[in-house]
Amino acid sequence: MAAQNIYDDPDFLAGYATLNRQVHGLDGAAEWPELKKLLPDLAGKRVADLGCGFGWFSRWAEQQGAASVLGVDVSTKMLERAEAETDSATVSYRCIDLDVLELDADAYDVVFSSLTLHYLLDLDRLMATMAQAVTPGGSLVFSVEHPIFSAPTSQQFETSDDGNRIWPLDNYLVEGKRVTNWFVDGVVKQHRTVATYVNAVIDAGFILDRIVEFGSPASAVGENPEQRDDWHRPWFLLLGATRASD
Amino acid sequence: MAAQNIYDDPDFLAGYATLNRQVHGLDGAAEWPELKKLLPDLAGKRVADLGCGFGWFSRWAEQQGAASVLGVDVSTKMLERAEAETDSATVSYRCIDLDVLELDADAYDVVFSSLTLHYLLDLDRLMATMAQAVTPGGSLVFSVEHPIFSAPTSQQFETSDDGNRIWPLDNYLVEGKRVTNWFVDGVVKQHRTVATYVNAVIDAGFILDRIVEFGSPASAVGENPEQRDDWHRPWFLLLGATRASD
Numbered sequence: 001m002a003a004q005n006i007y008d009d010p011d012f013l014a015g016y017a018t019l020n021r022q023v024h025g026l027d028g029a030a031e032w033p034e035l036k037k038l039l040p041d042l043a044g045k046r047v048a049d050l051g052c053g054f055g056w057f058s059r060w061a062e063q064q065g066a067a068s069v070l071g072v073d074v075s076t077k078m079l080e081r082a083e084a085e086t087d088s089a090t091v092s093y094r095c096i097d098l099d100v101l102e103l104d105a106d107a108y109d110v111v112f113s114s115l116t117l118h119y120l121l122d123l124d125r126l127m128a129t130m131a132q133a134v135t136p137g138g139s140l141v142f143s144v145e146h147p148i149f150s151a152p153t154s155q156q157f158e159t160s161d162d163g164n165r166i167w168p169l170d171n172y173l174v175e176g177k178r179v180t181n182w183f184v185d186g187v188v189k190q191h192r193t194v195a196t197y198v199n200a201v202i203d204a205g206f207i208l209d210r211i212v213e214f215g216s217p218a219s220a221v222g223e224n225p226e227q228r229d230d231w232h233r234p235w236f237l238l239l240g241a242t243r244a245s246d
Numbered sequence: 247m248a249a250q251n252i253y254d255d256p257d258f259l260a261g262y263a264t265l266n267r268q269v270h271g272l273d274g275a276a277e278w279p280e281l282k283k284l285l286p287d288l289a290g291k292r293v294a295d296l297g298c299g300f301g302w303f304s305r306w307a308e309q310q311g312a313a314s315v316l317g318v319d320v321s322t323k324m325l326e327r328a329e330a331e332t333d334s335a336t337v338s339y340r341c342i343d344l345d346v347l348e349l350d351a352d353a354y355d356v357v358f359s360s361l362t363l364h365y366l367l368d369l370d371r372l373m374a375t376m377a378q379a380v381t382p383g384g385s386l387v388f389s390v391e392h393p394i395f396s397a398p399t400s401q402q403f404e405t406s407d408d409g410n411r412i413w414p415l416d417n418y419l420v421e422g423k424r425v426t427n428w429f430v431d432g433v434v435k436q437h438r439t440v441a442t443y444v445n446a447v448i449d450a451g452f453i454l455d456r457i458v459e460f461g462s463p464a465s466a467v468g469e470n471p472e473q474r475d476d477w478h479r480p481w482f483l484l485l486g487a488t489r490a491s492d
Contacts, residue, residue, distance in 0.1 A: 148418065153408065154408055158406060158412075160399075160414045161414075164399050164414070165416060166398070166404075166412075166415060167415040167416065167418075168406045168407075168414070169412060169413040169414075170406075170410055170411060170412050170413065170478040171478060172413075172459075172477070172479055172480060173459065173461045173477045173480055194440050194457070195459045198454070199456055199457065207454075208448065210445055211441045211445065212441055213419065213440065215419045231418070232416040233415055234418060234439075
């Protein structure tokens with residue numbers, strides 16, 4: 001059984017490509033400044049970008065002087081665009097489902113994944129794959145949809161009995177499949193708790209460095225009042241960890 | 247400025263003393279089996295119990311063969327009962343506000359705190375105090391009210407527009423004072439995010455071992471259906487960490 005590959009759905013992809021972060025790349029992603037802080041200097045590093053999409057991060061890593069960058073994605077359509085927009089022999093792309101990905105041992109200094117792990121069916125398997133692929137002292141940095149965001153039956157704000165704007169949280173501790181409508185109906189993600197992500201990282205042999213529960217900062221909210229909603233329920237969970245020495 | 251000491255309020259204390267966990271001790275606390283798993287073997291260890299209340303954990307630690315146990319609490323009334331119920335020279339009690347507590351360097355193998363840190367005004371100060379007090383390789387284990395529990399303006403379940411039972415989450419990322427009614431009106435707690443607790447532990451010099459987002463297990467829910475609510479919003483956050491070697 002494989003995870004849904006919604007990114008090869010033409011209607012989904014057409015909508016997805018209009019997102020700020022796909023039009024403007026990393027600088028169009030509100031959480032990028034915080035995610036970047038979790039990364040080490042990439043100069044001379046061997047980097048893997050799991051769920052690379054159109055290759056925005058893979059190309060940025062190349063610009064930072066990475067020795068090599070492997071971008072991995074399950075979507076052939078996204079990788080076609082990534083290939084077309086990449087003009088460097090330092091970056092290579094590979095099309096494979098992360099639920100069956102294998103990586104060489106000690107072959108990477110940095111493994112990065114942006115907003116992808118919440119699609120995986122078997123998180124522990126990929127964690128183990130990443131842990132043996134990262135050299136001791138190397139880095140794992142990823143972002144996922146925040147579990148408070150992914151948990152509820154309805155992912156729409158409501159008004160409370162007291163008249164407050166509320167996020168209708170339910171089933172936070174009930175992990176598993178969630179089906180949402182996002183550009184198309186029936187997008188399937190896997191809800192996991194914060195503890196599950198944190199403990200999976202530790203159990204795989206990483207030392208946790210930091211987590212960030214990301215919501216748009218006050219400065220952004222000034223320009224865009226609906227981002228005030230992020231203060232009620234964080235949007236993304238970011239995590240940085242270091243591979244323990246053997 | 248000191249944190250509110252609600253535990254010396256006679257009306258509060260009278261209500262609080264009727265809780266299952268105060269009548270039956272550790273075995274009356276639903277999260278105790280999970281919290282216990284985060285603890286090392288206490289035999290021969292020097293233990294500090296910060297926010298010891300009636301001394302249930304302090305006495306349990308003594309029964310496990312701890313070399314010494316220091317119970318600390320701000321409530322003189324709770325410590326009077328703790329002293330009266332403790333019959334061992336291994337356990338001593340000290341009455342002081344944890345926001346100004348100082349502890350000797352490298353003087354403890356295990357620092358434990360149950361459902362207390364969410365009252366503190368200055369978490370980072372106590373983290374630093376605990377970090378220098380725990381010997382390298384020693385343990386920090388604590389529980390707090392889960393941030394999803396403590397965040398909302400209203401801490402009562404509601405019914406969503408779709409008819410689902412929901413936890414009306416708001417202001418998760420807005421840390422600070424929360425005032426609730428719990429046995430008496432106006433009980434003051436400090437809301438902090440999961441990330442703030444986790445990062446405070448790491449920044450103080452601990453290596454994170456595990457977090458648990460605790461909700462009553464299915465077996466308990468069978469006997470007590472309202473505990474199903476825990477699945478919607480976890481009740482407690484438990485954390486275990488090890489002091490890094492210098």
